Amino acid sequence: MEATGTNLHTLDLPSxxxxxxxxxxxxxxxxxxxxxASTIDVPTLPHEIQSSLRTVGQPIRLFGENNANVRDxxxxxxxxIEVEKKxxxxxxxxxxxxxxxxEEGGRDTxxxxxxxxxxxKEVQYTRADEDLSQAxxxxxxxxxxxxxxxxxxxxxxxxxxxxxDRTHVGSHKIVDQDEATVxxxxxxxxDCCQERYNCIKEMALEGSQYGDGRPLSAIATGRQPxxxxxxxxxxxxxxxxxxxxxxxSSSALELLSTKQTAHEDRIMSVxxxxxxxxxxxxxxxxxxGKLWKVNKNNDVDMGSNNTxxxxxxxxxxxxxxxxAARLCKIAYHPSGRFVGTTSFDHTFRLWDIxxxxxxxxxxxxxxxxxxxxxxxxxxxxxxxxxxxxxVQVWDLRSGKSACHFLGHAKRVLCxxxxxxGFQLAxxxxxxxxxxxxxxxxxxxxxIPAHSRLVxxxxxxxxxxxxxxxxxxxxxxxxxxxxxxxRNWELLSTLRGHEGKVMGVDVLDGTDxxxxxxxxxxxxxxxx
Numbered sequence: 001m002e003a004t005g006t007n008l009h010t011l012d013l014p015s016x017x018x019x020x021x022x023x024x025x026x027x028x029x030x031x032x033x034x035x036x037a038s039t040i041d042v043p044t045l046p047h048e049i050q051s052s053l054r055t056v057g058q059p060i061r062l063f064g065e066n067n068a069n070v071r072d073x074x075x076x077x078x079x080x081i082e083v084e085k086k087x088x089x090x091x092x093x094x095x096x097x098x099x100x101x102x103e104e105g106g107r108d109t110x111x112x113x114x115x116x117x118x119x120x121k122e123v124q125y126t127r128a129d130e131d132l133s134q135a136x137x138x139x140x141x142x143x144x145x146x147x148x149x150x151x152x153x154x155x156x157x158x159x160x161x162x163x164x165d166r167t168h169v170g171s172h173k174i175v176d177q178d179e180a181t182v183x184x185x186x187x188x189x190x191d192c193c194q195e196r197y198n199c200i201k202e203m204a205l206e207g208s209q210y211g212d213g214r215p216l217s218a219i220a221t222g223r224q225p226x227x228x229x230x231x232x233x234x235x236x237x238x239x240x241x242x243x244x245x246x247x248x249s250s251s252a253l254e255l256l257s258t259k260q261t262a263h264e265d266r267i268m269s270v271x272x273x274x275x276x277x278x279x280x281x282x283x284x285x286x287x288x289g290k291l292w293k294v295n296k297n298n299d300v301d302m303g304s305n306n307t308x309x310x311x312x313x314x315x316x317x318x319x320x321x322x323x324a325a326r327l328c329k330i331a332y333h334p335s336g337r338f339v340g341t342t343s344f345d346h347t348f349r350l351w352d353i354x355x356x357x358x359x360x361x362x363x364x365x366x367x368x369x370x371x372x373x374x375x376x377x378x379x380x381x382x383x384x385x386x387x388x389x390x391v392q393v394w395d396l397r398s399g400k401s402a403c404h405f406l407g408h409a410k411r412v413l414c415x416x417x418x419x420x421g422f423q424l425a426x427x428x429x430x431x432x433x434x435x436x437x438x439x440x441x442x443x444x445x446x447i448p449a450h451s452r453l454v455x456x457x458x459x460x461x462x463x464x465x466x467x468x469x470x471x472x473x474x475x476x477x478x479x480x481x482x483x484x485x486r487n488w489e490l491l492s493t494l495r496g497h498e499g500k501v502m503g504v505d506v507l508d509g510t511d512x513x514x515x516x517x518x519x520x521x522x523x524x525x526x527x
Contacts, residue, residue: 033079044364140397143380160186207251212238216517219503222272237267257312273332283327289320318357342370372415385412419468427454450475474501
């Protein structure tokens with residue numbers, strides 16, 4: 001500005017200054033957009049991505065882009081639009097544009113119509129088919145009864161703790177027999193927990209066995225219905241594509257059955273469910289999951305690739321086909337009626353076991369490859385994790401997203417609900433285990449657990465006297481660790497594998513212990 005007498009003259013900024021200001025504003029916009037990009041919902045299917053890009057006025061593909069690059073570009077475009085709206089850059093004209101759209105049917109802008117831009121941000125739902133609707137009803141009925149029993153137990157424990165505190169300070173005298181029983185049960189629980197912790201602190205390697213000719217990648221355990229006579233079972237899967245069944249009640253880890261070439265490629269995950277019968281589920285990078293039934297003696301017609309060594313056979317029940325990319329994890333719903341799978345195709349899917357492995361639900365919503373999966377003990381919720389560092393919680397009864405958690409610095413590879421139902425644990429590339437409070441929907445604890453990526457976490461079960469009192473983890477740093485769920489302190493470090501530890505699980509009952517498998521082709525049992 002120059003002043004000449006009372007006349008003011010406005011001078012235009014040089015073009016170089018204007019370009020610098022514009023470049024600075026563009027840089028700030030990109031930084032803000034990157035901060036919120038992980039929270040933006042982006043379509044997964046290619047035709048939906050192309051439609052969204054056209055809506056915001058972007059080309060559907062640039063030279064050299066792959067599908068992941070295209071999806072990331074769409075995410076950044078939507079994030080920039082969101083930042084502009086929050087910053088007020090377009091908010092002043094937003095209402096006017098909407099009014100004009102209502103009157104004129106939409107006004108063209110460099111990025112498409114305002115009405116179209118708003119439609120991109122809307123959450124869209126599709127009507128569930130009859131099978132999925134019935135499955136949701138079954139899950140709701142199952143979860144309500146389970147939640148009722150779980151909360152009743154938690155209330156009794158909380159009441160016992162309050163009565164004990166009042167009695168300790170002398171402000172309350174126990175005269176009710178029911179109150180005395182509640183405190184007695186709580187004391188018994190605490191004594192069992194302390195005894196369990198003492199055993200864990202003295203835990204050592206009891207047995208080791210070569211499990212395969214190539215690295216073992218997955219392990220799962222289960223207790224058979226007849227606890228007194230039947231052994232605890234351990235199932236392993238490896239890079240050869242075969243699965244094996246072992247006797248977990250013996251330190252010798254006798255081989256009970258082998259299913260060679262169960263898959264055409266590496267097995268990534270194994271899950272076991274114990275109901276009236278013992279069932280296995282496997283997920284592989286050959287784009288399929290499979291369901292198996294474990295039979296004792298000669299109840300099954302043995303195939304040429306099924307070797308029966310200890311009176312057990314493994315029979316194929318169903319093949320789960322539908323994922324467009326390699327599978328990562330598989331898990332049983334607590335009811336045993338359904339299984340869930342995750343995949344590099346950015347989705348997780350729910351399958352009906354009783355319907356022969358029919359696909360019930362294809363759920364997208366992750367912007368990166370989906371890896372970890374875990375079901376709530378009530379069966380009401382499922383948690384999935386992805387390579388973008390997001391932990392997503394879904395309500396299976398309604399199909400909606402219940403909440404999501406952000407906090408991991410890198411990929412999240414595993415997730416597990418605590419048996420008490422109030423907390424969720426997750427772990428991944430950053431070597432930390434994060435515990436999330438489901439009621440307050442925020443981080444409860446962060447444990448610097450391992451020096452390298454965490455491959456698996458498992459809570460102790462809520463039965464056979466374990467009551468979910470500890471959490472196990474394993475890592476590429478060559479160790480498995482056991483953590484107290486009361487204060488998240490380290491109880492024990494298990495060293496014995498020569499290299500990466502790929503999987504971990506917990507043994508139940510009188511055979512209580514921990515089993516691990518590793519890149520060194522061995523499985524080990526710790527008691």
